[in-house]
Amino acid sequence: MAKISIRNVHKNYGALNVLKPFSLEIEDGEFVVLVGPSGCGKSTMLKILAGLEPASGGSIMIGDRDVTDLAPGDRDIAMVFQNYALYPHLTVRQNIGFGLKMRGTAKAEMDRRIDDAARILEVTNYLDRRPKELSGGQRQRVALGRAIVRQPQAFLMDEPLSNLDAKLRVHMRAEIGALHRRIGVTTVYVTHDQIEAMTMAQRVVIMRDGEIQQIAPPDTLFQKPDNLFVAGFIGSPGMNFMTSEVVGGNTPHTRIFGQDVPLHGVRPPPGNVIAGLRPEHLALGAGPVSFKVNPTLVESLGSEKYIYFDSGGQKRMRDHAEDETTKSMIARVDHSGRLDAGEEVTLSFDPAELYLFDAETGKAIGK
Ligand SMILES: Nc1ncnc2c1ncn2[C@@H]1O[C@H](COP(=O)(O)OP(=O)(O)OP(=O)(O)O)[C@@H](O)[C@H]1O
Ligand SMILES: [Mg+2]
Numbered sequence: 001m002a003k004i005s006i007r008n009v010h011k012n013y014g015a016l017n018v019l020k021p022f023s024l025e026i027e028d029g030e031f032v033v034l035v036g037p038s039g040c041g042k043s044t045m046l047k048i049l050a051g052l053e054p055a056s057g058g059s060i061m062i063g064d065r066d067v068t069d070l071a072p073g074d075r076d077i078a079m080v081f082q083n084y085a086l087y088p089h090l091t092v093r094q095n096i097g098f099g100l101k102m103r104g105t106a107k108a109e110m111d112r113r114i115d116d117a118a119r120i121l122e123v124t125n126y127l128d129r130r131p132k133e134l135s136g137g138q139r140q141r142v143a144l145g146r147a148i149v150r151q152p153q154a155f156l157m158d159e160p161l162s163n164l165d166a167k168l169r170v171h172m173r174a175e176i177g178a179l180h181r182r183i184g185v186t187t188v189y190v191t192h193d194q195i196e197a198m199t200m201a202q203r204v205v206i207m208r209d210g211e212i213q214q215i216a217p218p219d220t221l222f223q224k225p226d227n228l229f230v231a232g233f234i235g236s237p238g239m240n241f242m243t244s245e246v247v248g249g250n251t252p253h254t255r256i257f258g259q260d261v262p263l264h265g266v267r268p269p270p271g272n273v274i275a276g277l278r279p280e281h282l283a284l285g286a287g288p289v290s291f292k293v294n295p296t297l298v299e300s301l302g303s304e305k306y307i308y309f310d311s312g313g314q315k316r317m318r319d320h321a322e323d324e325t326t327k328s329m330i331a332r333v334d335h336s337g338r339l340d341a342g343e344e345v346t347l348s349f350d351p352a353e354l355y356l357f358d359a360e361t362g363k364a365i366g367k
Contacts, residue, residue: 001185002063002153003028004049009058011044011210018044020211021058029184031177035197036207036233042190045207046156049188051075062153078152082159084143086131092118093127096145110149117148120182121175137168144179154186161196173200194234198222206230228274228362231355237279240329242311243359244275254356257291257311261351266366268356273365276355279306282331287348296328298339305339307331307347 004026011019019041026032034042047053049060051072059068067075086095093114094101100110118124121141131139140160147155160176161169177200180187191197197204198218206213206221206229214226225231231239244254246263248270253262256275284307293309308328331347339345356365 001028003030003061004154004186004188005059005061006045006049007059007061009045009048009055009060011041011048011053012056018210019048019056022212023058024205024212024215026186026188029186031180031187031189031200031202032205033189033191033197033201033203034205034207035191035194036213038192040207041210042192042207043158044210046079046158046188046190050077050079050156076153078147078150078155080143080147080155080157080160082162084140084160084163086139086142088131091128091130092123092134092142092145095131095142096127096149099146099150113149113151114145117145120148120179121145135168136164137172140164140172141175144176148179148183152185154188157187157189159191160189162191162193169196176200195236198234206233224364224367225355226364228276228357228364231276231357231364235278237306237330237332239276239278239355240282240311241274241276241357242329244273246270246273246356254354256289256354257293257347259289259291261289261354263351263354263356265352266356268358268365272359274357274359274362276357277349277353279330279332281353282307282333282347282349284331284333284335284345285348286346288350290346290348292344292346294344295339295341297341300339303334303336305333305335307333307339307345309347 006022006024008021008023009019010021022045034045036042044053048055051070059066062075087098096117097110097114100113118127121144123138123141123145126134126138161172164172173196189200201218203215203217204221205215208229214221214230221230221234225234242256244256246252246254246268251262252267253260254273254275295307295309297308299306308330311329355367357363358365
């Protein structure tokens with residue numbers, strides 16, 4: 001186990017800059033998740049860490065060693081990919097032990113490590129089977145076993161669960177978490193799935209267009225997003241955004257859903273802002289700030305309902321660009337009774353839950 005220091009690593013493919021200078025200190029034994037939309041540079045960063053792709057600049061330390069110019073095999077790390085590519089003609093035991101055998105590990109030592117890994121991953125009963133005789137989740141565990149027996153300084157995992165069905169993914173998510181708690185190996189995990197990131201990570205690195213947007217523990221990302229992108233990316237359904245104006249004076253206020261909303265906690269300069277409100281912070285019935293809407297759609301999820309409504313001229317902001325197609329807002333309310341589209345309802349929110357962002361830069365002004 002070791003800490004990992006990534007210092008100013010950047011990457012160009014020809015003229016294309018896919019990673020802006022990227023710096024991150026990962027603690028010994030920490031579980032860090034890189035998350036962001038497709039093409040934002042997550043796999044590129046992981047491949048550079050593994051030594052499968054050279055960086056265009058910057059340096060990488062694993063423990064006390066500068067590994068920037070070392071070959072993958074000399075970095076003492078193990079990778080688990082989305083395509084776990086087991087050898088079909090080898091048994092589970094041979095698949096797990098393959099890397100050790102290539103390194104010339106003694107048979108007794110190899111058997112001991114394979115048996116240990118098999119016990120941890122609960123695949124002991126399948127050691128003599130071939131991959132085609134296993135379920136997807138069992139195969140994924142064999143791929144993890146291959147990484148564990150190496151006893152590396154760090155695990156690098158690139159979307160290892162994305163080939164599994166939804167139920168198995170949730171199960172394996174928990175298993176990888178438990179595995180990490182048991183053996184405590186420093187892990188860098190890549191996913192585009194914010195729920196995976198939020199549930200597995202000790203710290204999350206949110207990326208966009210090759211650039212780090214925020215590095216924080218999951219709860220902090222949710223409660224104190226640094227900017228519009230992070231606010232919109234974390235949470236499901238996503239935060240509602242609307243353009244608004246701050247009117248100054250002794251008690252600055254803004255207009256949201258046609259209501260004057262006093263701003264207590266923050267004092268943004270007068271002018272345009274983007275206001276954000278999470279769907280779960282809208283409640284059914286009257287409250288501190290109330291307004292009436294005609295839902296365009298009501299989705300029932302049993303004890304919860306998603307109420308879609310038109311923002312009444314205040315456009316919903318998506319990804320810091322006005323998007324006509326998503327100007328409907330969502331309220332996520334606890335309600336198991338009957339509720340129909342087109343029937344007027346009263347919604348309310350507490351102004352303390354309102355987020356404000358700079359309309360020009362997208363940076364958080366406060367909550
Ligand atoms: N060999 C390459 N040559 C040129 N461009 C590349 C190469 N590999 C990746 N890219 C580009 O670099 C950017 C980042 O790619 P990367 O694979 O790191 O994205 P990602 O965040 O892992 O996305 P995904 O979630 O889809 O896996 C993309 O725009 C991609 O097209
Ligand atoms: Mg990728």
